[in-house]
Amino acid sequence: MATERMGSFIAVVGGGPAGLLAAQHLAEAGHQVVVYDAQPTVGRKFLVAGHGGFNLTNAEPLPDFEQRYGSRQASFQRYLRHFSPHDLRHWLHTLGIETFVGTSGRIFPTAAHKPAQVLRAWLSRLEALGVGIRVRHRWLGFTPDNGLRLRDDATGQELVVHPQATILALGGSSWTKTGSDGQWTTALTTSGVRCVPFEPANCGAEVTWSAFFRDKVGRVPLKNIALTCGLHTVRGELMLTDYGLEGTPVYALTPALRAALATEAPAVLLLNLKPDLSAAHLLEKLRQPRNGKSLAVYLDKTLRLGAPVPTLLRELGPATAGDSPGTLAALLQRLPIPVRGLRPLDEAISTAGGVAWDELDENLMLARRPGVFVAGEMLDWEAPTGGYLLQGCLSTGAWAAHGAHQWLAR
Ligand SMILES: Cc1cc2nc3c(=O)[nH]c(=O)nc-3n(C[C@H](O)[C@H](O)[C@H](O)COP(=O)(O)OP(=O)(O)OC[C@H]3O[C@@H](n4cnc5c(N)ncnc54)[C@H](O)[C@@H]3O)c2cc1C
Incomplete structure (x- = not known):
């Protein structure tokens, strides 16, 4: 030496x-x-x-x-x-x-x-x-x-x-x-x-999507959303990916997600797709008659929520998601996303x-x-x-x- x-x-x-x-x-x-x-x-x-x-x-x-x-x-x-x-x-x-x-x-x-x-x-x-x-x-x-x-x-x-x-x-x-x-x-x-x-830290989150969802949605941004984990809410653009989620809101929530995952998995993120509307205002909009329109067309016309939102609701919400304005409004502002883990350290x-x-x-x-x-x-x-x-x-x-x-x- x-x-x-x-x-x-x-x-x-x-x-x-x-x-x-x-x-x-x-x-x-x-x-x-x-x-x-x-x-x-x-x-x-x-x-x-x-x-x-x-x-x-x-x-x-x-x-x-x-x-x-x-x-x-x-x-x-x-x-x-x-x-x-x-x-x-x-x-x-x-x-x-x-x-x-x-x-x-x-x-x-x-x-x-x-x-x-x-x-x-x-x-x-x-x-x-x-x-x-x-x-x-x-x-x-x-x-x-x-x-x-x-x-x-x-x-x-x-x-x-x-x-x-x-x-x-x-x-x-x-x-x-x-x-x-x-x-x-x-x-x-x-x-x-x-x-x-x-x-x-500042990493993506893993969600077990169905094969149908992965094939249909792939990698797509959800703009102007709010994401909540426990007491923490972050606004921004979320990216849906084949493994789960990435983007600034999920990165910012990594410490809260890590803490939640330490006690139970999956940890739940709540997605608000219309964070600028009050719950009452959203409900009022959703009370407009559907007149036989499909959920996808109705969400697009009433709230300008196009693809992939209907597929996401179908993936994560109950089959009855679109049946009543009340259920739909609640889901659009508190859609639970089960996160099974964080992406690898590297x-x-x-x-x-x-x-x-x-x-x-x-x-x-x-x-x-x-x-x-x-x-x-x-x-x-x-x-x-x-x-x-x-x-x-x-x-x-x-x-x-x-x-x-x-x-x-x-
Ligand atoms: C994809 C990506 C995008 C990013 N974008 C941003 C951004 O836009 N804005 C932002 O603020 N931050 C960003 N970051 C984070 C930022 O790059 C890091 O926080 C920063 O580089 C860390 O600086 P550091 O000097 O502490 O360590 P490092 O930059 O990691 O440097 C450590 C150095 O130590 C050397 N080293 C390690 N072990 C040994 C050893 N045993 N002997 C000798 N040398 C050794 C390594 O070779 C390395 O050169 C990004 C990081 C990544 C991965």
Whole structure:
């Protein structure tokens, strides 16, 4: 095993958005920084996010923004005040990347800036700051004297480095082909750091459709609906797929669904196909005589509810669904969808679970490993889609860098 001797430096392990921003902030503060990543290139999941819309952050007011982090709101308040959505836009502007506010406050790079260009601009800035990037270097764990054990996958050689401080930003555990394989939990748990098991977040839900429904409906959106799980209701566009459901409302309900599934399966989602009408107004409309029209034609003419709504009612409602205005109105606003489970971890947009909060101090330093800080999705938090994930990773990356800088300045 080789021991690499370099001058004083800070190691950032994991070259995703959290690690790369930590590296940038530390280099700007005058530190020598080396980023290690197991993959042949850095920022792979960042690029995947780019292909899926590249929603970088959100223009929502900060007090509302902070609430998106649920039980971790108080911690994220600190991180977001240190590196806010406004700071994120300004930082991108300094890289030459302009952004715009789209629907529902979501912030994107302008069409002129493709994901690969954003990453390239960022990596050029890091290069200009003298940040070293060592790819194909997998972190294996700590040595007893707080060194980092790494394997150079190009040569198969194991080496040990002794940085002044370390930022671990190894990601969650989904889309493993991007490098976020969650294997780092073994190294941390063997050194006594408690990690909460990973769970899929922002993922699809599985419903056992009949073969008839799958063949007839396939993949189709239901626009402007509301979806409820327990006490939580989310508006948006739901996608019916052959395995079940996907789309923003179901992603946002993942924590509630996960909790419901832990007590009983299937868990029930209630679908409101006419969330803008009061129950009384809907009933009044449905009291119009049908005059022999089929249910499909009647729903289309009276409520502009076309395909696949009649098929969905037939699939999930009783055979008598269309018999009385009262039954029909109730079903259209509270159609029960039995969810048998969540989609597999590897398909999830993000993951809950990771390094437990009670292992960290307020600067995101591991209590058991002074000088080792943790950032990004490897921490145990979750947030909905809408720009809250990347912002959360970047803000924790900036905060961990700040913590490491302060710690070294003591
Ligand atoms: C399909 C999809 C679409 C998305 N769209 C959006 C979006 O529009 N907006 C949004 O806000 N978020 C989005 N996200 C989520 C966002 O991409 C992630 O939250 C973010 O990339 C996590 O950043 P991170 O730096 O914590 O970890 P990652 O980006 O996962 O990076 C972790 C890095 O650590 C490296 N690594 C792991 N283990 C080791 C090891 N043992 N040794 C060395 N290196 C290691 C990996 O190779 C990787 O480079 C999307 C995600 C997916 C999958």
